[in-house]
Amino acid sequence: MIYEVQSPKVESKVYLEIVKQLRMIISKEKLKPGDKLPSERELSERLNVGRSSVREALRALELLGLIETRRGEGTFIRDFRGNHLVQLLSTFILEDEKAKNDVMETKYYIEMDCLRLAIDNYSDSSIIPLKELVQGNTVDDEQFFHTIAQLADNHLLLRIWLILNDYFNALEIKPSETNRTLYLDIMASFENKDKKSALFNYFNLRNLSNS
Amino acid sequence: MIYEVQSPKVESKVYLEIVKQLRMIISKEKLKPGDKLPSERELSERLNVGRSSVREALRALELLGLIETRRGEGTFIRDFRGNHLVQLLSTFILEDEKAKNDVMETKYYIEMDCLRLAIDNYSDSSIIPLKELVQGNTVDDEQFFHTIAQLADNHLLLRIWLILNDYFNALEIKPSETNRTLYLDIMASFENKDKKSALFNYFNLRNLSNS
DNA sequence: AGATTAATTGTGGTCAGACCACTTTATTAT
DNA sequence: ATAATAAAGTGGTCTGACCACAATTAATCT
Numbered sequence: 001m002i003y004e005v006q007s008p009k010v011e012s013k014v015y016l017e018i019v020k021q022l023r024m025i026i027s028k029e030k031l032k033p034g035d036k037l038p039s040e041r042e043l044s045e046r047l048n049v050g051r052s053s054v055r056e057a058l059r060a061l062e063l064l065g066l067i068e069t070r071r072g073e074g075t076f077i078r079d080f081r082g083n084h085l086v087q088l089l090s091t092f093i094l095e096d097e098k099a100k101n102d103v104m105e106t107k108y109y110i111e112m113d114c115l116r117l118a119i120d121n122y123s124d125s126s127i128i129p130l131k132e133l134v135q136g137n138t139v140d141d142e143q144f145f146h147t148i149a150q151l152a153d154n155h156l157l158l159r160i161w162l163i164l165n166d167y168f169n170a171l172e173i174k175p176s177e178t179n180r181t182l183y184l185d186i187m188a189s190f191e192n193k194d195k196k197s198a199l200f201n202y203f204n205l206r207n208l209s210n211s
Numbered sequence: 212m213i214y215e216v217q218s219p220k221v222e223s224k225v226y227l228e229i230v231k232q233l234r235m236i237i238s239k240e241k242l243k244p245g246d247k248l249p250s251e252r253e254l255s256e257r258l259n260v261g262r263s264s265v266r267e268a269l270r271a272l273e274l275l276g277l278i279e280t281r282r283g284e285g286t287f288i289r290d291f292r293g294n295h296l297v298q299l300l301s302t303f304i305l306e307d308e309k310a311k312n313d314v315m316e317t318k319y320y321i322e323m324d325c326l327r328l329a330i331d332n333y334s335d336s337s338i339i340p341l342k343e344l345v346q347g348n349t350v351d352d353e354q355f356f357h358t359i360a361q362l363a364d365n366h367l368l369l370r371i372w373l374i375l376n377d378y379f380n381a382l383e384i385k386p387s388e389t390n391r392t393l394y395l396d397i398m399a400s401f402e403n404k405d406k407k408s409a410l411f412n413y414f415n416l417r418n419l420s421n422s
Numbered sequence: 423a424g425a426t427t428a429a430t431t432g433t434g435g436t437c438a439g440a441c442c443a444c445t446t447t448a449t450t451a452t
Numbered sequence: 453a454t455a456a457t458a459a460a461g462t463g464g465t466c467t468g469a470c471c472a473c474a475a476t477t478a479a480t481c482t
Contacts, residue, residue, distance in 0.1 A: 014436070015270055039462055050437040052263050055464085056270040059226055063271035071463045072445035102367040109328070109368070113320040156313040157320070160371065225465070250433060261466040266435085282434045283474035 014049050018057035021047060026077065033079035037067065040075070100171055107164040108206055111145050112199060114161060115186075117152035119195050126151060130187070139183045142169075178205060225260050229268035232258060237288065244290040248278065251286070318375040319417055322356050323410060325372060326397075329362035330406050337362060341398070350394045353380075389416060 022037070031037070040058065044051040058075060061067045068078045130147045133139060142165060149161040182205040189198035203209075233248070242248070251269065255262040269286060272278045279289045341358045344350060353376060360372040393416040400409035414420075 013434095016274075019274070041462080044437095052266070052438090053436065055263075056267055056435095058463095059267040060271040060274035063227075063230070063275065069463065070445085071443070072461080074445095074462060099366070102365045105328075105365055106367045106371070109324040113324065117316075117320070154313045154316055156317045160317070224463095252433080255466095263467090264465065269434095280434060281474085282472065283432080285433060285474095 014053045015056040015060065018043070018047060018049065018054055019061065022057065022061070031077050033077050035077050037075040037077065100173070103164060103167045103171060104173060107161070107168050108208070110157065110161050110164060111148070112202055114145070114149045114152040114154075114157060115190075115198050115202060116195055117154060117157070118148050119190060119193050119198060121153045122151045122190075127190070130190075134180065134183050134187055137180065139178070139180050141178065144183060225264045226267040226271065229254070229258060229260065229265055230272065233268065233272070242288050244288050246288050248286040248288065314375060314378045318372070318379050319419070321368065321372050321375060322359070323413060325356070325360045325363040325368060326401075326409050326413060327406055328365060328368070329359050330401060330404050330409060332364045333362045333401075338401070341401075345391070345394050345398055348391065350389075350391050352389065355394060 022043075025031070025038070037043075038046065040051055040054050043049075043054045047054070058067065058069065062069060066078060067075055069075045130144070130151065133144050133147060145161070146165070149158045152158065182201065185201040186198055186205065189195075189201055233254075236242070236249070248254075249257065251262050251265050254260075254265045258265070269278065269280065273280060277289060278286055280286045341355070341362065344355050344358060356372070357376070360369045363369065393412065396412040397409055397416065400406075400412055
């Protein structure tokens with residue numbers, strides 16, 4: 001199989017083209033997390049580019065958490081849930097208070113959307129895990145809303161929530177110690193399929209003003 | 212000033228150390244977006260590493276959207292409040308599961324969130340552009356909600372909307388031909404700061420069931 | 423002197439080749 | 453067959469060489 005980086009065009013850096021090609025290779029060859037990518041030297045030959053350019057692309061993807069390299073073995077696709085990445089970004093980005101607030105605000109709004117969707121979509125059996133979460137004495141907020149985001153049955157929204165959640169954790173804005181009751185309230189609204197009260201209870205949980 | 216990469220320790224790849232050092236340099240020198248970083252060759256010397264390693268670090272940060280490089284000029288810190296991250300991850304990950312419905316649904320929910328936030332935040336002067344959009348005979352749906360997303364005053368949310376909008380366009384899910392009146396209705400609710408009716412009108416616009 | 427033009431310098435972009443450290447595989451000796 | 457050894461494969465890093473482009477400086481022409 002022959003891949004070929006755009007040849008004569010001098011614009012658009014080579015390493016970006018390689019990233020593109022890698023995406024194609026992954027997609028065409030249906031590579032899954034854990035699978036091995038072609039070696040740096042092989043890619044260099046196949047794409048007609050220098051090995052250093054290949055490395056620039058791979059290192060970038062590695063920092064993003066999309067691949068993993070093991071010396072002497074090779075480069076592998078990773079199961080990405082990039083906490084590493086987010087942490088890195090956060091140390092770079094998060095000095096900006098406005099950005100901080102944006103993350104929090106967005107997370108809350110997405111959670112409310114998930115709540116609405118989940119209420120529309122859930123079936124009696126699918127909320128069993130959610131019920132279990134509120135059994136114990138303490139409720140793990142992250143797990144709680146992760147489950148709700150799953151119940152929303154929208155992969156895209158779930159991914160967005162996961163990313164925001166990573167950011168959120170990196171920000172070290174711990175949710176204020178919350179009462180288990182508040183989660184139970186949400187659950188109650190949930191089972192009544194009452195969106196309005198669910199939202200109301202969410203506002204209480206997050207200490208948001210009702211408007 | 213002398214920076215020095217951990218010397219004898221052979222573990223922990225060099226380029227990662229350089230990323231670390233760069234962060235320190237940025238912080239210590241109080242570099243802001245737009246400012247120039249030391250050149251690759253200078254970093255190479257100062258950190259006692261090869262230029263190729265410096266480039267691996269810089270390319271990775273570039274792909275992350277944290278820095279920007281201009282040939283012949285140098286490397287500059289970028290205004291990275293926009294979180295390129297979501298975009299990158301989405302183009303990489305979402306390929307296989309871009310269920311049209313998820314994209315559409317998510318876009319609609321985000322738009323509703325923007326609507327809510329915009330109503331909270333807008334000032335009389337800031338909605339002038341929005342008013343202009345609904346003057347003509349036809350209303351550009353994309354522009355309309357782009358403006359609303361801007362009025363929401365949340366950069367992250369705006370970014371998310373932009374990406375969703377791209378997907379939306381790519382998927383060729385054209386908004387059904389809509390009546391100008393519906394946009395006027397939304398505007399009216401908007402100016403009354405009436406979220407409930409704004410949402411109601413949005414549902415009409417999108418032909419969604421009210422629940 | 424002032425403006426224009428040309429040469430020089432600085433910077434990122436890319437490639438090629440050379441080692442090193444480590445892992446896997448093949449070969450050989452027992 | 454098993455174990456020890458050698459070879460090959462792979463990522464990690466450095467060096468040096470060009471190229472393309474931008475900014476600066478020097479030279480030249482009014």
